[in-house]
Each structure stands twice: as structure tokens, then as C-alpha cells.
Amino acid sequence: MKIICHMISSVDGRLYPSRWGSPQEPADITTLYEGVAKRFPAQGWIVGRTTMSDYCDEVKEGDPAPLRDADAPQSPAFVGNREGRPIAVAIDPKGKLLPEINALPTGEHLVLVLGARVAESHLEKLRAAGVSYVFEGEGGSNREKLAPALKALEDLFGAKTLLLEGGGIINGAFLTAGLIDEISVIVYPGLDALFGSAAIFGVKAQENQLPGAGAHLKLLDNETLEGGAVWLHYNVKND
Structure with missing residues (x-):
């Protein structure tokens, strides 16, 4: 099964649209997000x-x-x-x-x-x-917990591709499990700037730990969208 983490964030990587500043040019968050999501042949999320x-x-x-x-x-x-x-x-x-x-x-x-x-x-x-x-x-x-569930979803529901659209904790669990194959991020032209506000990935770890270091990204595509939003699409190679 392929897992594509598909998210929209502010320029500083934060997740709560109600906190973002408005761009100089109009851009509807839902339209941007769902428009890119439809590009992926997923069986669910x-x-x-x-x-x-x-x-x-x-x-x-x-x-x-x-x-x-x-x-x-x-x-x-x-x-x-x-x-x-x-x-x-x-x-x-x-x-x-x-x-x-x-x-x-x-x-x-x-x-x-x-x-x-x-x-x-x-x-x-x-x-x-x-x-x-x-x-x-x-x-x-996380891998021992999540991998059997993904296999069951594939076997029972025919799910070959699913979009991971969670908050930072669940996205972080999939990341540390090495189960994310691609990352699709729409960077919305707004800022949050609050210290500690939820981000795309949020793994609880010690400062000397590097929970994202095992995921190696390669840019597959990028595109400027309505209102100056930017879509970034990466392949992920996991250790």
C-alpha cells in the first residue's frame, strides 16, 4: 500500500487555518486542498x-x-x-x-x-x-502497530493508496514507522507564528533525538497555485 501524507499549512508549517494571516491575493483553503487531493488515485484517507x-x-x-x-x-x-x-x-x-x-x-x-x-x-x-x-x-x-492495520485495509477494502491527512501526532507516528511513501504539502501564503502551535509532524522525543532523520525526500513536482500558494510533492525514501 502507498501512503501519501497530504496536508496544507501556513508558510511556517502550522496546521490551524483559523490562526493564519490572510494573503494579499484571495485563495480558498478548501478549494486548494481538495483540488490537489483529487490528483491522487486514492481509495480513501x-x-x-x-x-x-x-x-x-x-x-x-x-x-x-x-x-x-x-x-x-x-x-x-x-x-x-x-x-x-x-x-x-x-x-x-x-x-x-x-x-x-x-x-x-x-x-x-x-x-x-x-x-x-x-x-x-x-x-x-x-x-x-x-x-x-x-x-x-x-x-x-509504531510500525508494529500500524503495518498490520494497513495490510488489513488493503486486503479487506482493496485500498492500494490512502491519503494521510491527520494532525501532527498521527502523521508523526506514520513517519517514525517508515510508512509514508510520498508527501504532498500546499504552502498557504499566511503565517501563524505562535510558538508551539501544531505542525505537520509532531513527534514527542528528546532534543537529542532526530525523529525525521530517517526520511529522505526527493522533489517530484512543484507548482504555484491560486493566490500564491505553492504545492510541493516529494518522494520519501525511508531507512
Whole structure:
């Protein structure tokens, strides 16, 4: 599976458009972002739990789901009634999301990536709502957790390419797992400038650690867009 991290940021790499200064020339953020996204032949997209709950009012966030006993067998993945729709994947290892629908208002079928020990009682609620789910791997590293989930998404949903469109934490998890194949960034002509404001990648690490050093970029394409925004498209070679 190919993972393309597709994002739009301010000139200083920040993620919250409500904080950005306005450009001298008009440029609609949504039009810019979705216009470039359509260039990629993806079967869906991936975000984190918080982004999904913010994106859709019918996907509410609650308390963590109960866990099954360690000696209880793990339930299999579940495929709801997709009806040929693209998929919208939310990484939700603690089972906090409680969707009321199985298709988003924008048309995508909802798929959750859950922790391996989420209890059957929570899975029953998801099945009743027609929401699909797969499971993370049980290893300790981001790659050991995410790679099995991506394989399940490919095997069960035919997803060959997915757009990673999360916040800094989930994007950082994929980056440190070595699972990002390409990066597509639209640099919007505005500034945030607040110290510590969320960026495209946000890996919690010590100052002497270099979480991005293992990803080596090669420019594939660049283009000036409406209003002076700039699109940068990179191939990623991971160590």
C-alpha cells in the first residue's frame, strides 16, 4: 500500500487555518486542498481520532472502550455495508469513537483502526451501526502497530493508496514507522507564528533525538497555485 501524507499549512508549517494571516491575493483553503487531493488515485484517507470527531458531528468521542480479558480470543475484523464508497479511516486504538453512522456526509464509508484488546461489547455497537473496523498489531513500535492495520485495509477494502491527512501526532507516528511513501504539502501564503502551535509532524522525543532523520525526500513536482500558494510533492525514501 502507498501512503501519501497530504496536508496544507501556513508558510511556517502550522496546521490551524483559523490562526493564519490572510494573503494579499484571495485563495480558498478548501478549494486548494481538495483540488490537489483529487490528483491522487486514492481509495480513501486516514486521520486520527480527534480529527475525525471534529470532522463529523455524528462521530462522537467518549470514554475509552472496555478491554477484553487477556486470555479471551480476539474478534476478527468486520466489514460493514460499504456500497462501493471510498473509505475514511480513523486511528482509534482506545475505542473512544462512538459513530452513529457508517458513512460520512461527504460520502466515505467509515473504518476504525482499533487496539487489539478492545472488548466485544464495544465491537457489537460498531457492528450495529454498520461501521467497519480492523485492528492494530500488538507490538510496541509504531510500525508494529500500524503495518498490520494497513495490510488489513488493503486486503479487506482493496485500498492500494490512502491519503494521510491527520494532525501532527498521527502523521508523526506514520513517519517514525517508515510508512509514508510520498508527501504532498500546499504552502498557504499566511503565517501563524505562535510558538508551539501544531505542525505537520509532531513527534514527542528528546532534543537529542532526530525523529525525521530517517526520511529522505526527493522533489517530484512543484507548482504555484491560486493566490500564491505553492504545492510541493516529494518522494520519501525511508531507512
